[in-house]
Amino acid sequence: MxxxxxxxxxxxxxxxxxxxxxxxxxxxxxxxxxxxxxxxxxxxxxxxxxFRSRDDIVMALVEPMFDDIVRVMKIAAAMPTQQGQRDVTVSGVVELSVRYRRLTFLFYDRAVEHAVRSREDFMAVSDAVAAILHGPNPDARARVITTTLMAGTFTAAADPELADIGDEQLHEILLDTARRVLELLA
The missing domain is CATH 1.10.10.60 (Homeodomain-like)
Structure with a gap:
C-alpha cells in the first residue's frame, strides 16, 4: 500500500x-x-x-493582508470624492483588522516593523492609507488623529482581552469608533 x-x-x-x-x-x-x-x-x-529566515515567515504571514489593503486602496482611488475615498478606506481597514485579528498584533513587534519598513511596496500602501485618511497637507493634529485611528483599530482587533467579542460585533464597534474619530478631522 x-x-x-x-x-x-x-x-x-x-x-x-x-x-x-x-x-x-x-x-x-x-x-x-x-x-x-x-x-x-x-x-x-x-x-x-x-523559509530562508524568520523575516520570510513574517512576510508570508502579512502579505495576504497587504494584498487585501492594496485592493481596498484601488477601490478607494476610484471614488470621485475625498469623503468617498475616506469612507472606503476606513471600512476596508476595519474589515481587514477584524479578518486578520490574529495577525494585527505583529505590526507592533519591532522585528516585524523592521521587516515591513524594508519593503518599499508595503510602505507605499501604508502611506497611501494615511494620505487618504488625513487628507492633503495634514497638520500635526490630522496626523496624530490618523495614527491614533489606525493604531487603535488594529490594537483593539488584536487585543486578547477582547477575544470574547465576535467578529461581527467587533467590526460594528470599530467602524462606529473609526467614523467618530474621523469626525475630529472636520
Whole structure:
C-alpha cells in the first residue's frame, strides 16, 4: 500500500501556523527557527527548506493582508470624492483588522516593523492609507488623529482581552469608533 502524500503546500502552511502561534506567545524576536521546528516536531533544516529566515515567515504571514489593503486602496482611488475615498478606506481597514485579528498584533513587534519598513511596496500602501485618511497637507493634529485611528483599530482587533467579542460585533464597534474619530478631522 502506498504511503499517503501530504497535500502540496501543507508543510509551508504548518510552518506558518506554528510560527504565528509562537509569535503570539513569545513575540517575533523571541521566537527562533529552532522553536518553530520543535513545535512541529521536525528538524530545523526542514523549516529552512520552507523559509530562508524568520523575516520570510513574517512576510508570508502579512502579505495576504497587504494584498487585501492594496485592493481596498484601488477601490478607494476610484471614488470621485475625498469623503468617498475616506469612507472606503476606513471600512476596508476595519474589515481587514477584524479578518486578520490574529495577525494585527505583529505590526507592533519591532522585528516585524523592521521587516515591513524594508519593503518599499508595503510602505507605499501604508502611506497611501494615511494620505487618504488625513487628507492633503495634514497638520500635526490630522496626523496624530490618523495614527491614533489606525493604531487603535488594529490594537483593539488584536487585543486578547477582547477575544470574547465576535467578529461581527467587533467590526460594528470599530467602524462606529473609526467614523467618530474621523469626525475630529472636520
Amino acid at each position: 502506498a504511503k499517503p502524500v501530504a497535500p502540496r503546500g501543507s508543510a509551508r502552511e504548518r510552518v506558518l501556523q506554528a510560527a504565528l502561534d509562537l509569535f503570539i506567545e513569545h513575540s517575533v524576536g523571541g521566537t527562533s527557527m529552532q522553536m518553530i521546528a520543535d513545535r512541529l516536531g521536525v528538524s530545523k533544516p526542514a523549516v529552512y527548506y520552507q
